[in-house]
Amino acid sequence: MKDYHASCHCGRVRFSFRSPEINTGCRCDCSLCMRRAAVLSPRYIPRSDFTPHSDPSDLGVYLWNEKVLSNYFCKFCGIFTYIGDGENAKDGYRVNLGCVEGLDALALEIRCIDGKSIPVVEGAG
Numbered sequence: 001m002k003d004y005h006a007s008c009h010c011g012r013v014r015f016s017f018r019s020p021e022i023n024t025g026c027r028c029d030c031s032l033c034m035r036r037a038a039v040l041s042p043r044y045i046p047r048s049d050f051t052p053h054s055d056p057s058d059l060g061v062y063l064w065n066e067k068v069l070s071n072y073f074c075k076f077c078g079i080f081t082y083i084g085d086g087e088n089a090k091d092g093y094r095v096n097l098g099c100v101e102g103l104d105a106l107a108l109e110i111r112c113i114d115g116k117s118i119p120v121v122e123g124a125g
């Protein structure tokens with residue numbers, strides 16, 4: 001397991017997580033991911049391994065997909081930081097790898113998630 005630290009562009013939103021070393025990233029072709037074009041973590045990080053930003057008032061949240069996917073972004077610089085899945089993120093978090101220190105998101109092997117044709121409620125896994 002490795003410790004990863006991440007931040008938004010302006011640096012106000014910070015978060016960290018533990019994960020097996022990240023060698024791959026995901027892109028998804030659902031209607032939301034197409035627009036933000038982020039490279040996502042290859043899997044959801046369990047809530048127990050994830051430390052979200054400490055001040056929720058810095059974060060905007062866009063609820064999507066039957067309102068079970070919480071898409072968090074910095075209210076100041078607008079950068080999408082992570083997705084919390086399920087109510088209160090009970091199923092974990094998927095992160096914007098572009099926010100992660102020491103990781104070149106565009107150098108990773110990219111897998112594409114067929115989010116467009118996955119039934120919306122089951123999410124993009």
Ligand SMILES: [Zn+2]
Pocket residue numbers: 008009010011012013074075076077078079
């Ligand atoms: Zn910011």
